[in-house]
Amino acid sequence: INDFSYLHTNCFELSIYVGCDKYPHESELPEEWENNRESLIVFMEQVHRGIKGIVKDTHGKGIPNAIISVEGVNHDIRTGK
Secondary structure, three states, X not given: OHHHHHHHHOOOOXXXXXOOXXXXXXXXXXXXXXXXXXXXXXXXXXXXXXXXXXXXXXXXXXXXXXXXXXXXXXXXXXXXX
């Protein structure tokens, strides 16, 4: 569903598996967190990279459904409603 969400709703979702056991026991979670803590925090910090902004008209109102294209990226996105 992650690919579908990105391609059809502009919602970028990720599923991250940090071990071979998809459903570890509750008692194992603190150790899994400590084993992966630093890399997960660095990964989450990456949300602040890239281009961000609001598409507005000449009156300062948001433009719904505006198409945003980036040269060299083969995936346009649209602004929200």
